Structures are given as structure tokens and as C-alpha cells.
Amino acid sequence: MSSSTSQSASPTNKIISFYDPQISAPDHADRTLDSILNWPDPRLEQSHNYIQVLFPLPEGSPYNSQAPIVTEEVFHAFRERSELRSQLNKSFERICRFYGFEATTGEVKEEERAVKLTLAQDHEDAFQNWFCSFDHNHLRLTRILRSLRVLGLEAEAAALWTMLQRVCAEKPGVVSKKSRMFWRRAAERELHVPPDVDEVTEETGEGWLREWVGRQAGAQEQKVENRAEKEGSGKGKDATL
Known part of the structure; x- marks a missing residue:
């Protein structure tokens, strides 16, 4: 096996085995999905190398060289296997609570299901982590929106985007235009176009x-x-x- 083949296979196996409930493999830092989801909010805020594991992308991360990459095999695995999407939905619900939202979702086996976000009772405390002009959590939210769409949780991504728009509309001017632009791109662009690309060509993505x-x-x-x-x-x- 060539080195290039080996490198492309490694992240594929990591993402699927990490999210497969029958395997529950640890990530590069020996952390399982359940262990990360049980972290308290302060640890979710302070740690910077788990978000790429919970919400992987087809593009590499400039902040984490060990971040797993969504390949074509991973893409189809999540869209074909409801148990993988159910596990990803757990990550979505946990990260929503971190940001001050409560998520109500239907069965991921259903093609069309209701996904609703509401403000949590302690949302004002949670908002201190991210509701400002710019913060590293803005980059995380961009990643989350795109990852959810790529891996088949379009309804969750749409619900999160709707909530972000609502919060920003209620207090305009708090979150920068640049952050809101990236969120919109992640939520609305064609799936193969990353949000950080300004000039889209036929070869983009x-x-x-x-x-x-x-x-x-x-x-x-x-x-x-x-x-x-x-x-x-x-x-x-x-x-x-």
C-alpha cells in the first residue's frame, strides 16, 4: 500500500469508527464520543482540538493537523447509516446546550423531521462564550453548520442557522458582519463550496x-x-x- 493511500484511509476509519456506536473508537487524543459529550461547558470552551473531531469537514484544519477529513466514503456512510447520524445528532444537541440553545429533534431515520431550537433558561450565561463581535466560537459555528450539512443533518443545520439569525436580529450590531457572512455561506452555499472561498470557480471544492x-x-x-x-x-x- 502506498503512503498516499494509507494517509487517505486513516482519517476515513477514524471518523466512522469514532461515531459508530458499535465501535466507539477513541480519537487521536484517546477520547471517545461519550467522554467528550460529558465534558462540562468550561472544558468545551477551553479545549480547542475536539471540535474538528465532533464536526469533521472535507477540508483540512489550519488549527489541528490531526483533524480527520471527510472523504467520499465517510460522506456516503453517514448518509446511508442512520446510526451514524444519530450519534452526530448527540453532538449537535450537546453543542447547542453549550451555546445556550435547547434542541428538539425527530428520528434521524425520517427523511423529513422537525428540528426546533429554543433559548435555554441559562442562555445569557452561555452567550458570554460567543455572543460578541468576534470570537473563536464563531469559527466553530461555521464549521458546525457546514459539517452538519455535509454529513446529512441538513435539518439541524437549518435550525441552527435560523436561531443564529434570530439572535442576531434581536440585538443587531453585536456579532460582526464578517462572522455572519461566514455563517450564511456555511448554511446556504452549494455543498461543495467551502465558506472561506471568495471566488468560486468550476474547480472549487x-x-x-x-x-x-x-x-x-x-x-x-x-x-x-x-x-x-x-x-x-x-x-x-x-x-x-
Whole structure:
């Protein structure tokens, strides 16, 4: 096995085995998912190398060289296996509590489910960690939004983005425009485009993810065309009655 193949396989195994409830493998720092989720808020604030493990991305981290990378295999594993998404949902609910939100989510096996965020009773204390002009937690929130979408928890990402917009609208001017721009990009851009890219080209993002986005767009267009043809033929039939 070549060194390049070995390097690409390592992060793949780390992400899946870390989130697989039947394996519960530790991360590079010998921490399991459950152990991290049981940390108190002060430790979640002070530690800086766990967020990349809980919410991995297809892009590398400039702050953690050991951060696992989402490959095509990991991408499809999370979208095909509800137990992986259920575990990721635990990370989402825990990090929401850290930021002062309470999450109510449905079964991740359902394609369409309700995900709702509300302000926690102690949200004002939690807001001291991040509700300001700029903070390292703003970078974390950008990562979380993108990671949730990449790994199949689009509803959770949308709910978090909605809550962030609500909080910022209630007290405008607190969070910087730059941070809000990155949150919007992470929540709304096409999935293959990272939020830190200013000029988007045909080569932007991982090739396998660009291809997946293209296939999804093509399938959606075909679905719309099929629906239009069906409605058109139905109208024609009605007109001949």
C-alpha cells in the first residue's frame, strides 16, 4: 500500500469508527464520543482540538493537523447509516446546550423531521462564550453548520442557522458582519463550496463532492420535468373529455 493511500484511509476509519456506536473508537487524543459529550461547558470552551473531531469537514484544519477529513466514503456512510447520524445528532444537541440553545429533534431515520431550537433558561450565561463581535466560537459555528450539512443533518443545520439569525436580529450590531457572512455561506452555499472561498470557480471544492452536487441538481431537474410532463398530459386528457 502506498503512503498516499494509507494517509487517505486513516482519517476515513477514524471518523466512522469514532461515531459508530458499535465501535466507539477513541480519537487521536484517546477520547471517545461519550467522554467528550460529558465534558462540562468550561472544558468545551477551553479545549480547542475536539471540535474538528465532533464536526469533521472535507477540508483540512489550519488549527489541528490531526483533524480527520471527510472523504467520499465517510460522506456516503453517514448518509446511508442512520446510526451514524444519530450519534452526530448527540453532538449537535450537546453543542447547542453549550451555546445556550435547547434542541428538539425527530428520528434521524425520517427523511423529513422537525428540528426546533429554543433559548435555554441559562442562555445569557452561555452567550458570554460567543455572543460578541468576534470570537473563536464563531469559527466553530461555521464549521458546525457546514459539517452538519455535509454529513446529512441538513435539518439541524437549518435550525441552527435560523436561531443564529434570530439572535442576531434581536440585538443587531453585536456579532460582526464578517462572522455572519461566514455563517450564511456555511448554511446556504452549494455543498461543495467551502465558506472561506471568495471566488468560486468550476474547480472549487473536492471533486467527488462537486460531482455529487451536480448529480443531485440533475436529478432534481429531471424530477421537475417529469412532474411538468405529468401535469401537462393530465390537463390535455381533461381537455378531451
